[in-house]
Amino acid sequence: MTTPTVELKLPILPNMELIATQTADIIANHMHLSEEQAGEITMALIEACINAFEHSKTDGNVFIHFIIEEDSLVVKVIDLGIGFDKTKVEIPKIENKIGKDERKRGWGLQLIQELMDSVEFESNADGTTVTMKKNIKQ
Amino acid sequence: MSSFIKNTKEVNQIVIIETDGYLNKEGGEAIAAICYEKIKAGQVKFLINMATTKVVNSIGVSILIEIIEKLQEVDGKIGYYNLAPIVSKTFNIMGLTKYSTVFSTEEEALVDL
Numbered sequence: 001m002t003t004p005t006v007e008l009k010l011p012i013l014p015n016m017e018l019i020a021t022q023t024a025d026i027i028a029n030h031m032h033l034s035e036e037q038a039g040e041i042t043m044a045l046i047e048a049c050i051n052a053f054e055h056s057k058t059d060g061n062v063f064i065h066f067i068i069e070e071d072s073l074v075v076k077v078i079d080l081g082i083g084f085d086k087t088k089v090e091i092p093k094i095e096n097k098i099g100k101d102e103r104k105r106g107w108g109l110q111l112i113q114e115l116m117d118s119v120e121f122e123s124n125a126d127g128t129t130v131t132m133k134k135n136i137k138q
Numbered sequence: 139m140s141s142f143i144k145n146t147k148e149v150n151q152i153v154i155i156e157t158d159g160y161l162n163k164e165g166g167e168a169i170a171a172i173c174y175e176k177i178k179a180g181q182v183k184f185l186i187n188m189a190t191t192k193v194v195n196s197i198g199v200s201i202l203i204e205i206i207e208k209l210q211e212v213d214g215k216i217g218y219y220n221l222a223p224i225v226s227k228t229f230n231i232m233g234l235t236k237y238s239t240v241f242s243t244e245e246e247a248l249v250d251l
Contacts, residue, residue: 036223115231
């Protein structure tokens with residue numbers, strides 16, 4: 001049997017990430033995930049979508065794949081933009097932002113990594129795929 | 139007023155802002171606009187009631203960091219209550235709880251802010 005997968009194609013328009021989160025809620029409910037896990041997936045998904053919308057520098061679409069595995073949910077956020085170098089992304093700290101000139105934004109990757117059980121980034125000049133996994137707690 | 143702002147009131151010289159819906163960039167800016175206006179008028183204590191804000195993004199929350207920074211200049215304070223668990227967790231990860239306070243209820247917030 002093939003792994004059940006839900007695929008979305010989102011245009012880069014304001015708040016389109018909420019379509020992805022509504023789908024994630026339905027899938028989390030189907031998988032009997034806890035409210036805590038569902039919330040973590042929602043938040044990580046919002047951040048991954050916003051990163052794709054803002055940083056891919058493309059007018060195209062962002063693709064979301066929800067792969068429903070027996071013991072986990074895998075969410076892939078795929079854009080066909082210019083890619084990014086993760087090693088150049090600094091880990092944000094509020095102490096470095098408050099009272100200083102530094103921009104207050106830049107929390108997306110940190111949140112994704114804190115909220116999901118595993119995260120992989122594949123990025124090159126043809127686009128970026130963020131693969132996030134949430135294990136089902138028994 | 140933005141539809142994100144459901145209500146604004148003042149209790150014991152504390153400005154209470156009740157939000158509704160997604161705290162994104164526009165939502166954060168709507169909160170900031172009220173706070174900055176009230177700071178100009180001499181108010182320095184703010185509470186955000188987020189009972190019906192179940193979803194946030196880091197851009198909206200980053201604007202709360204800007205408000206915290208502005209409040210430091212006037213020896214002010216900001217707190218939040220009625221947070222969804224994931225919103226509370228997000229505030230923790232981003233470090234907001236080092237510079238502002240999450241309360242369980244309005245009553246607790248009004249006493250302890």
